Amino acid sequence: MLIRPWRTGDEHLVAGAERHLSAHSIDRRFLVGSGGRLPVFYLRHIAAGPRPEWDAQVALDGGELCGWAEYGRCPAGSTAADLAVLVADPWQRTGLATVLIRALVHRMVAAGVRTIQADVSGGNAASKGLIRALVGPGWSPTYEDGLLHYAFDLAAVPFEPATASLLPR
Ligand SMILES: CC(C)(COP(=O)(O)OP(=O)(O)OC[C@H]1O[C@@H](n2cnc3c(N)ncnc32)[C@H](O)[C@@H]1OP(=O)(O)O)[C@@H](O)C(=O)NCCC(=O)NCCS
Numbered sequence: 720m721l722i723r724p725w726r727t728g729d730e731h732l733v734a735g736a737e738r739h740l741s742a743h744s745i746d747r748r749f750l751v752g753s754g755g756r757l758p759v760f761y762l763r764h765i766a767a768g769p770r771p772e773w774d775a776q777v778a779l780d781g782g783e784l785c786g787w788a789e790y791g792r793c794p795a796g797s798t799a800a801d802l803a804v805l806v807a808d809p810w811q812r813t814g815l816a817t818v819l820i821r822a823l824v825h826r827m828v829a830a831g832v833r834t835i836q837a838d839v840s841g842g843n844a845a846s847k848g849l850i851r852a853l854v855g856p857g858w859s860p861t862y863e864d865g866l867l868h869y870a871f872d873l874a875a876v877p878f879e880p881a882t883a884s885l886l887p888r
Pocket residue numbers: 743744745747748802803804805806807810811812813814815816817818838839843844845846847848849850852
């Protein structure tokens with residue numbers, strides 16, 4: 720398993736990963752009824768590549784994209800960023816989201832981000848469990864527009880440095 724920063728052209732890997740993504744997983748990530756397809760607007764968005772307002776970390780297994788974590792911020796220099804992650808179904812619950820987020824957070828800090836925000840649906844047990852595993856049980860979300868809204872001050876979050884770029888399969 721290779722964990723590395725997003726490179727221009729990785730949008731083709733994302734399109735190829737669609738066959739490993741259930742409609743349920745895509746729906747959870749994009750908070751819509753996706754019909755099992757990644758949103759076209761999203762594929763265009765990521766095709767613009769890494770930039771101050773957007774960047775990502777990817778996981779590859781034998782050349783196949785099996786998950787990615789990303790952040791976006793508007794405006795580009797904002798100290799608050801939205802974080803999202805999607806792990807393809809065959810690789811879920813192998814620790815991948817945890818590793819991707821830890822690696823990405825270090826790059827976010829370097830890019831000047833100080834606060835992470837995430838919106839998840841109330842029924843998304845996997846996301847709630849992931850957040851609890853990453854930052855501990857002490858963080859409670861607020862409820863906004865029908866979603867759970869989390870906001871973490873990075874200085875208060877015990878993220879460990881990403882020490883390895885290769886994981887055992
Ligand atoms: C949420 C998601 C990213 C988790 O990815 P993952 O790689 O499976 O997560 P990890 O293996 O790193 O799990 C870390 C912890 O999260 C929790 N967790 C993960 N999946 C869970 C589930 N289905 N139910 C309950 N807890 C879960 C557990 O505490 C887990 O630790 P454990 O496996 O030791 O018990 C993945 O399920 C996913 O891609 N879902 C669809 C998209 C989505 O909801 N994205 C988040 C909103 S942007």
